[in-house]
Amino acid sequence: MSVLVLIENIEGNFKKKSFELAQYAATIAKNLGTEATALVLGTCDNAAMTQLGAYGTNKVLHVADTKLNQLSAKAYAKAVIAAAEKIGAKVIIASHDNVGKSVAPMVAAHIKAGIITGAVSYPDTSNGFVVKRNVFGGKAFAFVNISTDTKVLTLLPNSFPVIAAEGTATAETLAVSFDDQDFGITVKETNKVTGAVPLGEAELVVSGGRGLKGPENWGIIEDLAATMGAATACSRPVADSHWRPHHEHVGQTGGTIRPNLYIAIGISGAIQHLAGVNGSKTIVVINKDPEAPFFKAADYGVIGDALEVTPKLNEAMKKFKAAQH
């Protein structure tokens, strides 16, 4: 019995959510009286892999096939199953992001293991194997039990604080025999948004709605985000009107985010918008209408004109940042 965790690398390196995932797997393993092994796919820096030890996963299996540098869910699933077999994994964990959400269900179906996606807690094994997860877009939680012997989980990023300890991991190469069909997906073109903080894993998010009146006013949102090191987001009508790119749209039909801080500026707080941001730890709402529904979901509020309040908040943030150094 052991725990396997799929750790994605971005061009050979790991991100904070990878360490969170490694630590999550290591903690589960420890609670079950066993060890966690990380699985790394595609080209990855050896030094990066040894870092995982600081988060409790001391062993790494590395499938170095360069074809894995691009996501083919089928090939990834095959590698996960091969690694799980090798170490006799009873718990298989991945991130609840686009890669994990594609691969983990394929693995679960293949080995007929129960899966819980978007986990936000450690398993409670006092009566079965029960994990807490978000449902209804963060409006509620469900406690779900897995009844199969092997369990598959995806962890919602930003659910646990990440604490580095001592330790280095050792990497071992794992050979997996793929066939052509596993790589039936060919990447033609990649367009990455460079420079900006990716929205899905941002801890701080500044978001604008129709209250900003038009794309020409987005400078104040970007300035505040830049001061804070935050990502930018928007409401759906803003993306639909092409004021902002579609990948920034959050809500029920857009992205679901769970930052530590969500600042909503000129957004009414419709239920479909809240569905994507409900899980934020702290919400600040800036709106000129004291009756805006968003205030009911907020921790802090400012009634006022976005075009006046936002630059003032930016000045205050700058002052705060300067004082911190």
Add this chain to the structure above:
Amino acid sequence: MKILVCISPVPDTTTKVAFTENNTQFNTQGVTMVINAYDEWYALVRALELKETGVATAVNLVTVGKPEADAVIRKALALGGDEAIRIDTESTDPYVIAAEIAAYAKSENYDLVLAGKETTDYNNAAVGPMIADLLNINYIGFASKLDVANNQATVAREIEGGEEVVAAALPIVVSCQKGMAEPRIPNMRGIMAARTKPLKVVAATGIAALTNIVSYEMPPAKTGVKMFTVDQMDELVAALHNEAKVI
């Protein structure tokens, strides 16, 4: 080319989420069921567009559920689609749903199976890739564009921090999200036509669930919003630092 669109009924988005029976059951009282937005606006509409442009020859809809799902699948048929299949079983565990759909689809030779990226109630995001595995075909998730020509699909998919355009030979499973198509509203003709379209009910193969929901919990209620005036931005920043501890 034949397309199968997976349709999930979900509570209307304005539903007030509440639980009964000591927080073990979702309270369905007064809840209107609608088509999951990703299935309707993106997967189904794109499938219909592919048929209208002559790329697809048939668009079939499938749902796993009890007779309560019929009204929702009729709404989907009102938008378009040739026939609907309801696999008659309770839909709770994603494996059961995927395995029942795969068991039905296996003998039907669909070239393209479209699902939504997730349901807006249980947010599993698992059924699409599970179907792909069970049919032993490739899966492309989080697609915002889909074109098919010469037995090959070209798909734009969301990746971390951007987008990627990929190509794959059919058959494949694709899960759909925003960008794929523009929402449509069913017209009177569609609604009338849907009444006479076939809705086949097939028996489930009886696959057992691998997971079960033990109970639900509501998040702690917000303690109330603390207000600041336009001239108190330093105070707001201080509260975010000292009190909320998020900056």
